[in-house]
Amino acid sequence: MSDFLTHPDLRFHENGQTSFQGDLLKLFRLLDASFLRIASQFNANEHRFPIFIPAKELQKVHYLSSFPHLATFPVTLDSDAKNLETFSNSEPLSSGGEVKLTKIAPIKDLLTPAACYHFYVHHQGSTLTGPLYLTTRARCFRREAYYAPLERQWSFHMREIVCVGTSDEVQAFLETCRKRVEEFIAGLGLKIEWLIATDPFFNPSKNPKFLMQKLQPNKTEMVFDGKLAIGSVNFHRNYFGEAFAIQKSGQEAYSGCVAFGVERWMAAIIRQFGPGKRTWPGALAKEIL
Ligand code: AMP
Ligand code: ZN
Numbered sequence: 001m002s003d004f005l006t007h008p009d010l011r012f013h014e015n016g017q018t019s020f021q022g023d024l025l026k027l028f029r030l031l032d033a034s035f036l037r038i039a040s041q042f043n044a045n046e047h048r049f050p051i052f053i054p055a056k057e058l059q060k061v062h063y064l065s066s067f068p069h070l071a072t073f074p075v076t077l078d079s080d081a082k083n084l085e086t087f088s089n090s091e092p093l094s095s096g097g098e099v100k101l102t103k104i105a106p107i108k109d110l111l112t113p114a115a116c117y118h119f120y121v122h123h124q125g126s127t128l129t130g131p132l133y134l135t136t137r138a139r140c141f142r143r144e145a146y147y148a149p150l151e152r153q154w155s156f157h158m159r160e161i162v163c164v165g166t167s168d169e170v171q172a173f174l175e176t177c178r179k180r181v182e183e184f185i186a187g188l189g190l191k192i193e194w195l196i197a198t199d200p201f202f203n204p205s206k207n208p209k210f211l212m213q214k215l216q217p218n219k220t221e222m223v224f225d226g227k228l229a230i231g232s233v234n235f236h237r238n239y240f241g242e243a244f245a246i247q248k249s250g251q252e253a254y255s256g257c258v259a260f261g262v263e264r265w266m267a268a269i270i271r272q273f274g275p276g277k278r279t280w281p282g283a284l285a286k287e288i289l
Contacts, residue, residue, distance in 0.1 A: 004149040004267065007275050016147030016154030023277045024266065028157075030284045031265045032137060035159040038180045039135035042173065044161055047136045049118040052109040057121045060243040063113065066209060069202050072111045072141040072154070078103040111141035115160040116257045123164065124244035128253060131165030133173070137262070150267040151228060157262040163255065165248055170235065170256040177258045178233050181222070187283035190224065190268060197221040197229065224268040231260040 005012055009022040020028065052074055055064065064071060077087055087102040094100060115138035123132065137159045144152050163173035185192050196217045204210040213219065218236065221229040234257050241253035273279050
C-alpha cells in the first residue's frame with residue numbers, strides 16, 4: 001500500500017491536489033470529528049474563515065520575507081477593457097498549459113498558508129478578559145518543490161486548536177492538548193514519535209527567527225514512520241500578541257496552536273492499517289456514531 005495513486009477512492013491531480021470519495025471521504029470526516037472532539041474539551045469556539053488573507057496582515061509577522069517559497073497568491077487581470085481585450089483576443093494558453101497573462105491587477109492577498117493566522121487578525125487590537133480557546137479547519141496552500149498524493153499537496157486541509165492568553169494559560173493548554181492527542185494516537189495504535197522541529201524558513205542560516213527557534217525550540221511534530229509530520233504543537237510566545245496588539249492581563253498576549261494536517265493523517269492510517277475501512281482501528285469508527 002505504498003502507492004496511493006492506485007487507491008480506488010482517490011484521484012491525484014498534476015497540480016498537487018487530490019479529490020477523494022467513499023471510504024477516504026469517510027476517513028477524512030472521522031479524523032476531523034476526532035480533532036473537533038479534542039477541541040470541544042476546551043469548549044473551543046469554532047470559526048469558518050475565508051480562503052484569502054490580506055498580505056499586509058501576514059507581513060506583520062514577516063510571512064512574505066520568511067516563507068516566500070511557500071506563498072500562493074490569487075491573481076486577476078487588470079480590469080482595463082483594453083487589457084481584457086488583448087488577453088482574450090490573443091491565444092490565452094501556451095501549448096504547455098501556461099496562462100499568458102497580460103497586465104495583472106494589484107495583488108493584496110495570499111491564499112491561507114496556515115489556519116491559525118486568521119485568529120490573530122480577527123482578534124487584533126483587542127484586550128482579552130480570559131483565555132481564548134478557538135478552532136477552525138482551513139484549506140491551506142503551500143507551494144512545495146514536489147507533490148505527492150495526501151502527503152505533500154499544494155492545497156490541503158489543516159485543523160487547528162488555538163489558545164490565546166497568558167504564558168501559563170497557553171502552556172497549560174498545549175500540555176493538556178498534547179496529552180489528549182497522545183491518548184487518541186494510543187487508542188488508534190498509530191506509530192508516532194514526537195520530535196522537536198523548526199519552521200521551514202527561506203534561507204534559514206540567514207534568518208534570525210530560524211536561529212531563535214534552534215536556540216529556544218517551540219515546535220514539536222507528530223511524526224509517522226520517521227518521516228511524515230502529520231501535526232505539530234507550537235508555542236509562539238507573545239510573537240502574535242505583539243504583532244497584532246492583543247493584550248491580556250496588561251501585557252501582550254501569548255499564543256499557541258495544535259495543528260493537524262488532515263490528508264497526512266489519512267495517509268498515515270492507510271499506510272499502517274490498509275486502504276479500506278474494514279481494517280481501520282475501531283477507535284476511529286466510534287467517533288461519529
Ligand atoms: P505547520 O504549520 O508547518 O506545522 O503545518 C501543520 C501541518 O500541516 C503539518 O504538520 C502537516 O501535517 C500539514 N502540512 C504542511 N504542509 C503540507 C503539505 N504541503 N501537504 C499536506 N500537508 C501539509
Ligand atoms: Zn497554528
